[in-house]
Amino acid sequence: MNQTAQTATAYTAKAKDIWVFGDYRNYFQTRVTLQLLSRAGDLAAKTGSAVCAVVFGHNLDEYVNEYIAHGADKVYVIEHLSLKKYSMEIYISLMERLAKQYMPDIILVGATSFGREFAPRVAKRLGTGLTADCVGLDINEDGILVQTAPAFGGNLLAEIITPERRPQMATVRPGTFQEIPHDYIRKGQVIRIPMPEDLPKERLKIVHYQRKPHRGQRIEDADVVICGGRGMGSKNRFKKLFELARLLGGEVGATRPVVYSDWADPELLVGQAGKHINPNVLFSFGVSGAIQHTAAIRDAGLIIAVNKNPNATMMKKADVAIVADANQLCVALIKELKKRIRS
Amino acid sequence: MLNLIVCIKQVPMVSELNWDPRTGTLKRDLAEGMMNPACHHALEAALRLKDLHGGHITAITMGPPMAEEVLREALAIGADRCILLTDRRMAGADTFMTSFILARAIEKECPDFNIVLCGCHTSDSETAQVGPQLAEELKIPGAAYVEWLELKENVLRMKRLSDNFLETLEMDLPGLVTVTTSQYQPRYVPLAGIQDAYDKYDITTLDADDLKLKITGIKDSPTRILKVYSPDSKKKNIEMKGPAKIIVEELLEKFGRKIGGEIQKDLKAYGQDQ
Ligand SMILES: Cc1cc2nc3c(=O)[nH]c(=O)nc-3n(C[C@H](O)[C@H](O)[C@H](O)COP(=O)(O)OP(=O)(O)OC[C@H]3O[C@@H](n4cnc5c(N)ncnc54)[C@H](O)[C@@H]3O)c2cc1C
Numbered sequence: 039m040n041q042t043a044q045t046a047t048a049y050t051a052k053a054k055d056i057w058v059f060g061d062y063r064n065y066f067q068t069r070v071t072l073q074l075l076s077r078a079g080d081l082a083a084k085t086g087s088a089v090c091a092v093v094f095g096h097n098l099d100e101y102v103n104e105y106i107a108h109g110a111d112k113v114y115v116i117e118h119l120s121l122k123k124y125s126m127e128i129y130i131s132l133m134e135r136l137a138k139q140y141m142p143d144i145i146l147v148g149a150t151s152f153g154r155e156f157a158p159r160v161a162k163r164l165g166t167g168l169t170a171d172c173v174g175l176d177i178n179e180d181g182i183l184v185q186t187a188p189a190f191g192g193n194l195l196a197e198i199i200t201p202e203r204r205p206q207m208a209t210v211r212p213g214t215f216q217e218i219p220h221d222y223i224r225k226g227q228v229i230r231i232p233m234p235e236d237l238p239k240e241r242l243k244i245v246h247y248q249r250k251p252h253r254g255q256r257i258e259d260a261d262v263v264i265c266g267g268r269g270m271g272s273k274n275r276f277k278k279l280f281e282l283a284r285l286l287g288g289e290v291g292a293t294r295p296v297v298y299s300d301w302a303d304p305e306l307l308v309g310q311a312g313k314h315i316n317p318n319v320l321f322s323f324g325v326s327g328a329i330q331h332t333a334a335i336r337d338a339g340l341i342i343a344v345n346k347n348p349n350a351t352m353m354k355k356a357d358v359a360i361v362a363d364a365n366q367l368c369v370a371l372i373k374e375l376k377k378r379i380r381s
Numbered sequence: 382m383l384n385l386i387v388c389i390k391q392v393p394m395v396s397e398l399n400w401d402p403r404t405g406t407l408k409r410d411l412a413e414g415m416m417n418p419a420c421h422h423a424l425e426a427a428l429r430l431k432d433l434h435g436g437h438i439t440a441i442t443m444g445p446p447m448a449e450e451v452l453r454e455a456l457a458i459g460a461d462r463c464i465l466l467t468d469r470r471m472a473g474a475d476t477f478m479t480s481f482i483l484a485r486a487i488e489k490e491c492p493d494f495n496i497v498l499c500g501c502h503t504s505d506s507e508t509a510q511v512g513p514q515l516a517e518e519l520k521i522p523g524a525a526y527v528e529w530l531e532l533k534e535n536v537l538r539m540k541r542l543s544d545n546f547l548e549t550l551e552m553d554l555p556g557l558v559t560v561t562t563s564q565y566q567p568r569y570v571p572l573a574g575i576q577d578a579y580d581k582y583d584i585t586t587l588d589a590d591d592l593k594l595k596i597t598g599i600k601d602s603p604t605r606i607l608k609v610y611s612p613d614s615k616k617k618n619i620e621m622k623g624p625a626k627i628i629v630e631e632l633l634e635k636f637g638r639k640i641g642g643e644i645q646k647d648l649k650a651y652g653q654d655q
Binding site: 063064068126127150151152154155157158159161162163165166167168169170171184189194195196197198199200201202203241242243244245246247248249250261262286287288304310311318319329340342348353354356357358359360361362363366367369370371373374375378379 | 507544607612626
């Protein structure tokens with residue numbers, strides 16, 4: 039159906055590498071490339087393949103070294119002044135060419151805003167499948183990548199494969215996997231590829247870009263997160279969580295209905311469509327525990343859930359399940375903490 | 382004349398949109414399906430372009446026959462023509478196949494389009510893949526997560542937030558955008574419009590044969606679902622209940638050290654001092 043489609047058979051004789059797209063635009067905020075390199079390392083151990091990072095841009099040495107230190111065996115680099123801007127169309131064309139030339143078995147892309155647009159288009163050009171927002175990646179007995187992703191908008195997970203087409207492609211949200219500690223002594227092969235001269239003319243141009251001003255602590259870095267769900271009842275009651283967060287030096291997170299109802303800023307969304315968090319202590323107030331939410335709190339330490347329904351999924355996922363009215367408990371906790379914390 | 386296409390998906394009513402905060406229950410009595418919110422915003426963006434520049438809007442959806450409802454809704458708010466792609470053979474299509482089918486329908490029915498507008502993602506699967514893949518299929522430029530757009534001759538100027546960067550983009554047309562829900566608040570549906578949508582307009586219904594496609598959604602999709610399961614949890618839980626004040630004391634008694642450790646304050650000591 040699609041002439042560019044590559045079948046597994048045509049591929050078998052070729053390289054079996056696992057590629058990770060080097061997405062460094064928000065390097066200090068988004069460690070997703072490093073997290074994917076780590077997971078790719080686990081997969082590569084099973085398939086006996088090499089872990090490769092692929093990176094485009096200008097002045098890339100820092101990233102190249104970082105990728106090797108975090109587990110890349112090879113780094114494919116295309117460096118050129120014109121690649122300074124994160125240009126979607128050019129990056130897609132470059133990835134397409136490299137993939138057709140080197141035939142990786144797997145391509146993993148971080149589900150950043152850029153990655154979420156880049157990966158589907160690359161997959162389309164390569165005539166292959168793509169699974170969005172994987173929360174698990176593994177290799178089965180047949181050497182095929184099993185991609186686990188939330189399904190059917192509910193509390194379900196689906197295992198998805200790309201049985202025939204190659205490469206197998208997946209996007210993964212930042213925070214889903216843990217990066218491995220860097221090792222700057224580690225050696226890797228750097229493959230520099232000249233910038234092609236015959237790229238199609240750009241039809242989409244970035245006229246202007248500017249980093250969005252940043253607010254204080256980020257929820258992804260917070261040691262204590264207070265997450266509120268629809269069970270908080272109203273915008274005014276939800277506000278109490280901010281007071282609790284101030285007392286605990288933490289940050290507030292929210293579920294999707296909360297964001298949709300405008301009780302909280304979209305930046306506070308915790309879940310598949312928002313942030314992955316890994317606080318040491320997570321309070322969860324009036325949250326039912328849908329998979330799209332809980333997939334993003336798997337790395338939380340102590341989880342304290344408050345719900346009036348003892349059977350809510352969130353209560354099952356908690357270390358401490360408090361059966362109570364979320365709002366009342368929040369108020370009581372604030373009162374007690376104020377008594378105890380005298381700084 | 383400006384020729385706009387809006388791709389719309391019907392999605393299940395998402396529970397969080399109609400929950401009764403007083404009773405704490407879901408209101409399931411409302412309609413079963415609805416227009417995906419982001420698609421609704423994309424339609425609104427198209428309507429505003431039409432308000433400013435004139436033009437013609439074709440709304441297109443692929444889905445079961447009942448997806449016609451969202452097309453009627455689109456007609457009621459101001460779409461000029463609607464196309465329903467419905468065929469059992471299209472069922473089970475993944476994003477690769479969906480974008481393939483949509484592209485063939487667009488090429489056949491409205492090849493002279495200037496802009497295709499899609500929702501940035503759907504509320505039921507949220508892959509955000511169909512829009513970008515459709516741009517590839519149509520071999521046109523595309524921009525995802527667009528929050529604002531403006532037409533200047535044959536160039537579309539757009540703004541979006543991408544990974545903490547505020548970007549201003551310019552795209553040659555024809556092109557495709559996927560629109561977020563941050564702007565373009567959809568207009569109300571006029572009652573008269575609803576009536577007209579059912580009386581006046583015909584909806585073009587096409588199946589795979591009309592598009593000369595020999596396909597099966599499931600078989601031709603590159604991805605395959607192996608199994609679907611409900612994840613189980615491993616945490617061992619302690620349940621607490623009773624009056625809020627008592628619970629809070631018990632909580633801080635048992636976990637005060639852990640919580641206090643995080644905030645570097647001694648939460649437990651106070652209680653013992655009393
Ligand atoms: C594609 C897709 C992506 C999604 N992405 C995300 C995401 O990133 N993040 C996210 O959070 N959701 C996401 N969702 C939505 C998700 O499926 C759930 O609908 C959502 O997480 C539920 O939010 P909630 O727990 O606040 O609300 P509900 O499910 O309505 O739960 C409210 C809870 O509060 C309890 N409650 C009610 N009243 C009280 C009270 N007075 N005191 C104590 N408890 C009370 C109820 O028992 C219930 O358990 C996504 C859904 C889809 C389909």
